[in-house]
Amino acid sequence: MGYTKRIDTLCGLLSKTDVFADVGCDHGYCTEYMLGHGLCERAIFSDVSKGSLAKAERLLAPYVRAGRAVSVLGDGFYGVDESVGLVLIAGMGGCEIVSILSDVKHGFMPKKFVFQPMHDGEKLRRYILENGGYIDKDYTFEDGKFYEVICGGNVKERGQVCDEHPYTDAEYEFGRDNIRQLPEAFQKRLKKLIGNIDRYLKEPNLQEESRRELLEKRARFEGVLRGEIK
Ligand SMILES: C[S@@+](CC[C@H](N)C(=O)[O-])C[C@H]1O[C@@H](n2cnc3c(N)ncnc32)[C@H](O)[C@@H]1O
Structure with missing residues (x-):
């Protein structure tokens, strides 16, 4: 894929969808990957920082011109609604991700998500599992530093129930796949x-x-x- 190993890892976890939202997109590489590989019909890329968003706007300009991508300057899920098929939030603290999901006005549990919290993974896991979400991938990877990635979605959208076992305290703290498989x-x-x-x-x-x-x-x-x- 040709980005950093961290971005390549995130891209590898993104699945085909109708509308993709990259919240806190900064450079916009993951949105470029989704659009460039035909993995989504349309994309919304958003950031609370004008300077960060400008980088993504430069990179994604051809897609914006073609009407396949929309840029949003705003906090959290502002401009992103529950109908989007897949949400990526990467490179933010777990508490910040929880505050986006739980925001009174704009918050929701996405149909499908890939979250890569920089810290406070435990708080994010607890919030997801106590608020109508499920987790189906939850592990650590390395790219110079160690990163955690938590993938899943909204239980209302899940077809077959995969694993109904409640998380243990260790799984909340470290991630279920880490505890079960010790990668x-x-x-x-x-x-x-x-x-x-x-x-x-x-x-x-x-x-x-x-x-x-x-x-x-x-x-x-x-x-x-x-x-x-x-
Ligand atoms: C470290 S960068 C990560 C960028 C990219 N997602 C990645 O993983 O490489 C975090 C980005 O999230 C943005 N951000 C932080 N809090 C945000 C919020 N509440 N809503 C939207 N964007 C936010 C920052 O402006 C910054 O561009």
Whole structure:
């Protein structure tokens, strides 16, 4: 696909749809991918920042001229309604994504979504599963840094029910596919976090309570790595 590995990974998770919405599009690469590969008939690309949106407007100008893409300067789902087939929100914090989904005026649970939160993945998973959403892919990948991706949709739109098992606390915290399959990138991320904790633990002036908390966290990460915490 020729973008960064992160963008390529996101593009690889986007499925064919009628109308695609890229919220917080910045450069607009994912919208370019969807339109250029015939994966959507029309696209809405939006951003709250005029400067960011201008980049996407330059890239997508031929599609806008052809009436296949619409640019929206606005916050969250402003200009994007529930009829869109697939929503991408990537590169924002999990709490920001929750605030977009739960916005009193414009919020909704999309028919299908790909979310890539930069942090607070747990809060986003809880919001999705407690507010009419389902998750069918939920894992960590690496592109220099570690990223989480959460894909799913609105339960009202789902045909066959795939997995009705409730998420465990560990699955909320780390992602279901990570807990069940322990993919390489996730193991690497946990080992890195354990390494960070080991460095903090060497700090001579560390408060006793902090040391205890760090040791608990370390034990939890080790338990997840060994597949003992599900
Ligand atoms: C780090 S960039 C990510 C861009 C692209 N989605 C990606 O994954 O590469 C985050 C973008 O989201 C935009 N953004 C942040 N909060 C937003 C909101 N509430 N509504 C719309 N756009 C938002 C920012 O202006 C910025 O362009």
